[in-house]
Amino acid sequence: MPTSEIIAPALPRNCTFAESDWRALAPFWYPIAFSREVTDKPFATKLLDERLVVFRANGKLTVARDLCLHRGAPLSSGWVEGGEIVCGYHGFRYNSEGQCVCIPAHPGAAIPPKLKVQIFPVQERYGLIWTRLVDNGPSPFPEFNSWDDANYLQVLPDSVELNASAGRQIEGFLDVSHFAFVHVGTFGELDNREVPSYPVELTPGGFRADYISTVSNYSTAFKHLNPPGFKWRRLFETWLPFTAKLTVFFPNDGQLHILNAASPVSARQTRVFVPICRNFDKDAPLQPTLDFNHQVFAEDKAIVEQQFPEDLPINLQDEVHIRADKSSITYRQGLAKLGLGRTFTA
Ligand code: FES
Ligand SMILES: [Fe+2]
Structure with a gap:
């Protein structure tokens, strides 16, 4: 034709x-x-x-x-x-x-x-x-294999409803310099703010960022479990435009996988689905995990619903960037390549 x-x-x-x-x-x-x-x-x-x-x-x-x-x-x-x-x-x-x-x-x-x-x-x-609303050939599908792995416990918290754009939400999920400010009520550490540099590499669906720091993933009440000097690795993998997976590597080969799949209901309304898998504490009660997750996302919601402009600026000149923002710079560049932002919106 x-x-x-x-x-x-x-x-x-x-x-x-x-x-x-x-x-x-x-x-x-x-x-x-x-x-x-x-x-x-x-x-x-x-x-x-x-x-x-x-x-x-x-x-x-x-x-x-x-x-x-x-x-x-x-x-x-x-x-x-x-x-x-x-x-x-x-x-x-x-x-x-x-x-x-x-x-x-x-x-x-x-x-x-x-x-x-x-x-x-x-x-x-x-x-x-x-x-997907338009089928124009193969499109990378976000990978979350531990969902079907018997070595992992699968948890499905309620979705998070946001009056915010999906782009801003995902960028917040990838952000590593806000822990000590936004998440002090959950796992952030007030006295641990410095962000070591980290590598970012492109992948077929988006990019991956491999972030190693000393910020433990334990909640405030359990920080004493952190082995002294333990390096916490957080591996972020993205599938553009609005899905990301975080793997947190715990002591004793523990792994926590969080899929952050943001569904753009409209330009400024987003429903975030967050399936979680872990290969430890498989018999522990689920409620504390659900509560912790809910609180972390509530802390992020308070920020993302206030950000202005509501749309994620794709043009890198429109906001200021620091070295810790390597992920979000790569993210914005990736969205630009998809053809987004010609009219300053995402
Ligand atoms: S059958 Fe008449 S509106 Fe659906
Ligand atoms: Fe956050």
Whole structure:
């Protein structure tokens, strides 16, 4: 097909992203729900301002545009029956390919093939449902193999809802110079602020930063467990645009893996999913881990919701950078290569 005939998908109505940003972001995979949220009851959600409905019909997982083509009712207010989703307004039924297969008011009438709602690719991984709005070929999928490893304990905390952009959130997750300020209530150490230099290298999906310091990952009440002189290694791996994984190397070969998958609901609304795995304390009660994680993310939320401009500046001239910001400089450069930020937003 000549390229002039390829029609770019229309942007969602009331899209909060600049058009070039939306087109750059739409082909990537994002989590849109917990697996546990999606049953045979339609589940409504939103990604990049696109309203989506997610449901399981006869065991098949489907992500569709949450819009009945008849009179604009959301399919998520309908129900699932016989492997099909039924609109609650006039009962149109759509199969898992999105094709309308029944118009109850005219049972014998032919149904035009174009009466078809848009269906999106779907993957269920790490306790989450993932989708992408534009399928333009292979796209790197974030790796979190310990989720399926019996040597690890898997924990799925509640998601974190932010009135902030996904770019600002991820950059905060990669930031190593804020521990002694923002996280003194959890694991930060007031008297341990200096950031040693660290290497950053590019990877197929983004980059990795290997940060070694003496800031222990123990919470304030357990700092005494820190073996004197122990070097704490924190390995950050990113999959652009909005997913990062942190591996914290504990004493005695302990490893803690945290996936930070930020789902851009809109340009300034983000739902962060944080599956966690660890190969130690596997029989310990989970609540302290959930509480600790919740508090760390609450500390970050207080900052990220105040940052201005709300959008992450992609042009490096627009904010000041220090040596400790090597990760975030690389991050902004990576986003620029994706085509983001032509209009100062991400
Ligand atoms: S709006 Fe869905 S059937 Fe009429
Ligand atoms: Fe933080």
